[in-house]
Amino acid sequence: MTETDSATTDVTFRRYKDHEHGHEPWDELVVHAGESDLCPVYVHRAPPCQGSCPSGHDIRGWLAMGRGQDLDPADGPWQEQAFRRMTTANPFPAIMGRVCPAPCQEGCNRNEVDDFVGINAFEQYVGDWALEHDLPLAAPGPDTGKRVAIVGGGPAGLAAAYFLRLKGHACTIFEEHDALGGMMVFGIPGYRTPRDVLEGEVKRILDMGVGVRLNTRVGTDVPMAKIEQDFDAVFWGIGAQSGKPLPVPGADAPNCVSGISFLRAFNQGRLRHVSGRVLVVGGGDTAMDVAAVARRIGNVDLPEDAPEDARPEAVIMGKTTQDVALSAKRRGAADVWIVYRRPISKAPASQHEIESVIAEGVEIHDELAPLELVLDASGRAKALRVQRVDWIDGKMHPREGEIIDIEAGLVVGATGQAGDFTGIESLDNGRGLMNANGLYQVPGHPGHFVGGDAINPHLLTTAIGHARVAAEGIDAYVSGQEAAKRPKVDAFHFNLLSALHDGGLIEDTYDHEQIRGTNEARFAVHNYEDRSFAEIVPHRSLFLAHFDREAREQRQEATISGDQVLGNFTERFSGLSEEQAVHEGNRCMSCGMCFECDNCIIYCPQDAVYRVPKDQRAMGRYVDTDYARCVGCHICADVCPTGYIQMGLGG
Ligand SMILES: Cc1cc2nc3c(=O)[nH]c(=O)nc-3n(C[C@H](O)[C@H](O)[C@H](O)COP(=O)(O)OP(=O)(O)OC[C@H]3O[C@@H](n4cnc5c(N)ncnc54)[C@H](O)[C@@H]3O)c2cc1C
Ligand code: SF4
Numbered sequence: 001m002t003e004t005d006s007a008t009t010d011v012t013f014r015r016y017k018d019h020e021h022g023h024e025p026w027d028e029l030v031v032h033a034g035e036s037d038l039c040p041v042y043v044h045r046a047p048p049c050q051g052s053c054p055s056g057h058d059i060r061g062w063l064a065m066g067r068g069q070d071l072d073p074a075d076g077p078w079q080e081q082a083f084r085r086m087t088t089a090n091p092f093p094a095i096m097g098r099v100c101p102a103p104c105q106e107g108c109n110r111n112e113v114d115d116f117v118g119i120n121a122f123e124q125y126v127g128d129w130a131l132e133h134d135l136p137l138a139a140p141g142p143d144t145g146k147r148v149a150i151v152g153g154g155p156a157g158l159a160a161a162y163f164l165r166l167k168g169h170a171c172t173i174f175e176e177h178d179a180l181g182g183m184m185v186f187g188i189p190g191y192r193t194p195r196d197v198l199e200g201e202v203k204r205i206l207d208m209g210v211g212v213r214l215n216t217r218v219g220t221d222v223p224m225a226k227i228e229q230d231f232d233a234v235f236w237g238i239g240a241q242s243g244k245p246l247p248v249p250g251a252d253a254p255n256c257v258s259g260i261s262f263l264r265a266f267n268q269g270r271l272r273h274v275s276g277r278v279l280v281v282g283g284g285d286t287a288m289d290v291a292a293v294a295r296r297i298g299n300v301d302l303p304e305d306a307p308e309d310a311r312p313e314a315v316i317m318g319k320t321t322q323d324v325a326l327s328a329k330r331r332g333a334a335d336v337w338i339v340y341r342r343p344i345s346k347a348p349a350s351q352h353e354i355e356s357v358i359a360e361g362v363e364i365h366d367e368l369a370p371l372e373l374v375l376d377a378s379g380r381a382k383a384l385r386v387q388r389v390d391w392i393d394g395k396m397h398p399r400e401g402e403i404i405d406i407e408a409g410l411v412v413g414a415t416g417q418a419g420d421f422t423g424i425e426s427l428d429n430g431r432g433l434m435n436a437n438g439l440y441q442v443p444g445h446p447g448h449f450v451g452g453d454a455i456n457p458h459l460l461t462t463a464i465g466h467a468r469v470a471a472e473g474i475d476a477y478v479s480g481q482e483a484a485k486r487p488k489v490d491a492f493h494f495n496l497l498s499a500l501h502d503g504g505l506i507e508d509t510y511d512h513e514q515i516r517g518t519n520e521a522r523f524a525v526h527n528y529e530d531r532s533f534a535e536i537v538p539h540r541s542l543f544l545a546h547f548d549r550e551a552r553e554q555r556q557e558a559t560i561s562g563d564q565v566l567g568n569f570t571e572r573f574s575g576l577s578e579e580q581a582v583h584e585g586n587r588c589m590s591c592g593m594c595f596e597c598d599n600c601i602i603y604c605p606q607d608a609v610y611r612v613p614k615d616q617r618a619m620g621r622y623v624d625t626d627y628a629r630c631v632g633c634h635i636c637a638d639v640c641p642t643g644y645i646q647m648g649l650g651g
């Protein structure tokens with residue numbers, strides 16, 4: 001039996017014999033036993049929250065400001081500085097904070113400790129603060145004399161205008177409708193994207209000096225050739241404005257409409273009630289919004305022989321307007337069913353939206369594949385015929401003999417979107433969308449760039465992320481330069497060298513003379529490596545035991561029950577307080593960047609790690625190592641909670 005075996009099995013095991021009094025100098029042993037040729041270096045990597053945010057927000061950076069780091073007292077309150085940092089990546093923080101499904105939170109390393117950081121709620125807090133305090137966006141860049149046409153005034157087009165104005169290019173937005181905002185106005189209902197909030201965030205962009213031509217559709221009102229002639233480059237942010245028809249026989253029935261048309265009619269104030277059961281087919285955001293709106297606007301009983309133009313579909317298709325007096329006769333919230341082919345847990349809509357519509361009284365029936373619309377003698381759909389199915393290993397298996405007819409007054413298809421290419425047919429890739437290369441250029445159309453749903457319908461933040469990259473491509477194009485290759489982690493990264501330059505902490509420029517070591521040099525950042533463009537720091541690289549479990553601050557949410565939903569258009573969420581936002585800032589583990597915890601200083605047995613003098617500090621430049629003292633024991637790297645310290649410098 002070995003000593004170790006004895007230690008675990010024998011209760012009488014004793015490590016020391018009687019009268020053994022000597023003790024070993026553990027601190028020296030640790031140092032000498034762990035001695036190595038490697039010394040710590042400071043390695044900046046991108047955090048996974050940022051890697052998962054399609055607009056590439058510097059989330060770690062603005063959360064740090066919330067806990068009081070990386071602030072300049074001359075630059076105003078922390079909220080203002082966080083707003084400035086946020087809007088380097090995305091000019092719509094108050095809207096994102098409300099309706100972005102927050103893929104960043106799914107990626108957050110804090111999930112490994114207790115719960116993700118409330119990134120989305122923090123973003124809303126700062127966005128609302130900026131609106132309340134009427135903060136403008138950054139000033140436009142010096143005028144370049146270049147003109148860019150932006151087709152489409154949705155989030156992609158507006159964000160493109162913002163990023164291009166920052167670079168000093170003149171921009172004109174051409175928008176088919178009478179208002180800017182795209183699906184933020186005509187798709188997502190106002191109780192999710194409050195119109196005053198949206199107007200405030202759009203106005204800030206227009207205040208940068210953006211030209212706008214409303215009610216002007218490129219392709220019909222203005223030919224593409226004219227745009228090419230008058231502008232140096234074009235950005236296409238035309239989205240995907242048409243709902244795809246349900247892919248079943250009978251889908252051309254008059255009372256079978258698309259979710260996009262339904263929501264547009266509601267958001268334009270034309271649709272005020274429905275009649276009979278509303279059957280929504282689909283499991284995405286559009287399906288959930290249609291169902292939630294239908295419950296809210298309520299039901300009016302129409303007689304069997306009611307004239308065609310009195311029916312909701314006539315309003316949805318823009319053939320007539322709804323009778324306000326009739327809306328006053330609403331009997332109650334509408335009977336709304338969602339029919340979805342797959343298990344609802346696999347639906348693309350956010351889990352939260354699904355739970356909300358269920359609480360509001362919508363019935364969800366999943367694993368039902370639509371077969372056809374059953375029409376009455378007049379050609380109207382009276383039911384949707386569906387096949388009950390099972391999903392095994394990702395494959396759909398029909399259940400024999402289980403075909404059901406679900407009665408419906410209105411069938412709303414929400415199974416996909418496509419663009420309208422009337423007059424701009426050469427841009428259609430054959431699937432009702434547009435092609436783009438990695439720089440968001442339209443292949444075969446020099447000077448044409450594209451972003452957002454026009455490429456592939458997704459999220460607001462995605463459209464804004466595309467616009468940022470496209471704006472950089474446009475900038476290079478109109479300046480006659482080659483567009484730079486995009487980095488692997490294509491996001492807004494904190495740059496220590498710039499921070500040191502901006503803070504007046506590094507003034508020297510490199511004179512291209514060979515030198516040995518950079519610790520005394522003032523043109524470079526000593527023993528620091530920036531891998532944020534290529535590497536995301538995984539939770540395994542962090543020292544998670546450093547962090548205590550702390551509950552996430554949650555926004556107050558009003559749960560609306562089925563009997564309260566009729567006519568209820570109040571916003572569901574109320575934002576965080578300042579105290580709560582600061583708490584979330586403190587919960588951020590600052591993955592991949594020093595957050596000044598002092599662990600490395602406290603635990604270094606050689607006193608080799610020291611604080612950088614206060615007047616020379618910047619984010620990421622808080623501690624330094626005296627390599628004459630360091631013996632390479634790697635304790636500092638082991639106790640660094642953020643994974644910022646790595647053993648690297650060879651001896
Ligand atoms: C019902 C619904 C709910 C959604 N919910 C969410 C959500 O909760 N969270 C989220 O992140 N995303 C959500 N989305 C997705 C999000 O709205 C879109 O991804 C985003 O709006 C895409 O932006 P875009 O600018 O590319 O297109 P759009 O928002 O569609 O804007 C395109 C604009 O271009 C204009 N236009 C089109 N063709 C022309 C032309 N030829 N000439 C001039 N103007 C033209 C259109 O009128 C429109 O204003 C939702 C989408 C829908 C439909
Ligand atoms: S835009 Fe969305 S993904 Fe990006 S930080 Fe905000 S909530 Fe997260």
Ligand code: SF4
Pocket residue numbers: 047048049050059060063107108109110117119587588589590591
């Ligand atoms: S803990 Fe902070 S830096 Fe790390 S992934 Fe989460 S929000 Fe990002």
